[in-house]
Amino acid sequence: MSKDIYVIAEQRDGKLAKVGKELIGEATKLAADLGEKVVGVVLGSGITEEAKNLYKYGADEVVVVDDPALAIYMTEPYAKALTAVIKECDPNVVLFGATSIGRDLAPRVAGRVHTGLTADCTGLSIIEDEEVGKLLAMTRPAFGGNIMATILCKHHRPQMATVRPGVMAALKKDDSKTGEVKAIKVEFTDADKNVEILEEVKATKKIVDITEAKVLVSGGRGIGGPEGFDMLRECAAELGGEISSSRACVDAGWIESSRQVGQTGKTVRPDLYIACGISGAIQHVAGMESSELVIAINKNDTAAIFGVSDLGIVGDCKVIIPKLTEALKKYNAEKESN
């Protein structure tokens, strides 16, 4: 019988990605409800030692396919490796991060093993079904974030889902935990390498991961132009935060797309989110509504963003933000001199 929750913990350049740790944290809760175990799976080359770290984040078992054919991400060798893991271990649930790797690999594997796959989930829970017993209920935004849908996969195993990075919480790292790594051997042939990677170019500019920021000062169309972000950057610096953006500014070319918050961008949940000149379209709100404290500044007193804000300011952010930056500078200077 299919059992246990398998988390495909993504690695890049031999380092485990944060999303895998988040998924293991979430999986420990689901596993408790199911009375099953959490198994971390790492695919790569020379990753066995790094894979052991998954024990520290809550995995009960760790499985690897460690092979030079998996040194760099390629769809077919990874799909073959994971299919072999699924065939051998017969998991009940398989979870992936909804990254550009997870969303490439998961559908290919789901197709191959003929099971269901739910994309980009933001909520997972276990429900009791009259007909088939305990099931994974996979909740995700649909229709551009306008509605939420809960999806079931009743008759096929494993139940598979990709989960948005930044939505689930990782457990606190427990350095005392460790364990053995189970290696699964897969034979790779030249035919598996059905594409050729001519070049791999890593981003030279240090990419700021806005999902990691504790404070985000975010700009929308109301900041007036690309120079508006300079103003926000200065304010964010005083708060020890980063800048982010609505889709409108990315589409207008004012800022890079990696800073976009929302349905088609990133989901963030900082301690403080300051929305400047952002109207609050539902697609944007979908990406920031879990923020602890939301402050919105908008000229339009009926802007939808005020509906999800703890504090709303009706006014021009081009006037208010520079004044706020000054006030913060003064406050920080006083704090330092004390």
Place this chain on the structure above:
Amino acid sequence: MKIVVCIKQVPDTTEVKLDPKTNTLIRDGVPSIINPDDKAGIEAALQLKEQTGGTVTVVCMGPPQADVALREALAMGCDDAILLSDRAFGGSDTFATATIIAAGLKTLDFDVIITGRQAIDGDTAQVGPQIAEQLHIPQVSYAEDIKVDGKALIVKRQFEDRYHMIKVQTPCLITALSELAKPRYMTVSGIVDAYEKEVKVLGFEDLKNNFDPANIGLKGSPTNVYKSFTKQAKGAGTVLNVTADEAVQAIMDKLVEKHII
């Protein structure tokens, strides 16, 4: 090169609003459009054709109204259009949808299949890779750029923190990011021609030998929707309409109160 583009007709989700009283979607008057990533795929296909010669066939699965989306693709310059439409196809999840589209594609001769990365109504990004799996051909997803290299293609494949230049032999499937190509406008003569052309319709009877009928439609879908709901809106807090200096003071007070500073 024989190029096939798969498109989806979607509601323009940016135009969808919630009824504040009932908290339900207002669908009336929401226009149907060609999914943006798919439209970039059409443009990329037309550019490939301009470089290599050949044909561009556009394929869409959907209800009879999706004819409009196919006509738009013809007006942009695609050569042929096929609509995969049948009541039996309704309720398909991504697995079943990929099964049907792959069955339709098996009736064609192709070198390259281009799909959009994802549709704005479902946002799953699953159907492209699942079609490739069913057809047993390589896929390159998240394509930002495509160049022709003899019988192969060189694709710039985007990741969050890097890109790969990938050489892939044909036949293959590529999923297009909207950055891949800026769609051209329809021309007046193109629109006239588009309505003179035939859109071939393939239904269950035409495709039944190309798929297992147990794998399509609502019943053939491994996943099903258990429930759908609108999100609980986060309650609105205080909204102040005061002078800039008072506003800044209010923000500072809040930041101190919440221990942010």
